[in-house]
Amino acid sequence: MSFNYRHISKAGARILERVNNPVARFAKGKEKQRIQSIPEFMRPDLPIVDEAKKFKTEQDWKFLPGDRVVIVRGEHKGNVCVVKGRDEHTNGYLLDDNGPSKQVVVPKEYWQEGQTSHVVAIPKTMTQKDLRLVADIEDEAHPGQVKTVAVQNIVFKGTYYDEDYKKILPYRCVFGQTDLVIPWPRPEPVEDGNLATPPEVTREQTYWVDSVTRNSIPKKAFLTIRNPRSKYRRGKITAKDLKFLVKPEMPLTKSEQAALAMKEKLGEIKKLELTEDDKILISERVKSYLDKQSNSATTA
Incomplete structure (x- = not known):
């Protein structure tokens, strides 16, 4: 409904909500009334399905x-x-x-x-x-001849680009025999209108670049194809533009200030580096530990 009762009362809003979104037990009756109001020659034979x-x-x-x-x-x-x-x-x-x-x-x-x-x-x-799809397949009993059969069910396997439909389509195969592909029907040809350009004409070159430094369009002609008063052609940035381009500085909270200070202190601490003696000592301790482990395993 195009009009609105919400400005009258809350009861009007509830009535409008019920009309636009009927409950399940009323939806069928409302749909039946709508179908009966359509002329018979425009009335659908099947029920309208949900979107x-x-x-x-x-x-x-x-x-x-x-x-x-x-x-x-x-x-x-x-x-x-x-x-x-x-x-x-x-x-x-x-x-x-x-x-x-x-x-x-x-x-x-x-x-x-x-x-x-x-x-x-x-x-x-x-x-x-x-309905069942009808297809012509090769007759195994009579090689070289085809027979017309009704396909019980079809499946889709893989895709390809169809030149007639100008889009990607799936391969339509027989269920249980996916090597048997049933091609899609060819669409009816559409005649070109009076304003259509023949394909051979569209491929003809009509423009040649004679200079890479000089613009082929005269400067006086730019005003006829561009709006000189467009806001996108302004040479200066206004305060309103800066408001959207520059991020405002927000004050830091106490916890954020403390975290930044702690990060700076940690950055000032000098990291310890292992010397060659330290590396030798670590390797000897690891070797001795592994030797003890192997000896205990052998004894057990």
Whole structure:
């Protein structure tokens, strides 16, 4: 809610807190009311998931638009479909015409190009557990031929840079047979806009440096690309700047003064250095001690 009751009373603040953060037993009812207030053609088929449970990476989604999947539950069980899109609010998948759909009434202001009726069929979103990835693998019984299979589960092993997606992607492998990699679907090509520059033109050199001492930009042109009144171009430091740049001196406490004085006294004490005679005496005592230890061990 955009308005605030906190300025009225403490009771108003408590009411606002309950509305924005309902308890668990009221949250489901509130969500149901919100869903019912949405028009049917915009209403999600699956429940909205929490922000922490939303799929974010390719490992979470497992299927990308362009993948072939088979439906394993429901009325359309066994149909092989192509993933056309994803619903990030419900972690659902939108399939092609082979998948489930529903008839809804769409107001005329929301009609698409070429639409001629108020009643249209829109695809239903499917959950990940209702789908299995379909892949073409080599048929061991018939060498040189491929067969289409449904993958029960997939795992991810290692990463590589995908030139089409322009990012790092994990290898998608069959569970229990990690040497069998299922490639990601190729994304649909995006046409360049009218203002796009062809790749071959962007690589053409249009500027050459003719001097390393003389600036190629005239001095009078700098005022057109830089703000001459910018605070970062001032030639002097003000008192306000010094306040942030210079650390203030804080008075030392009595304990800190005593610690510094003790540190200075310890620094004035001259450290004793071992002489050659001291080193010989220490080595003889260590040798005699080791000899006694070895003799006692032999006697025992």
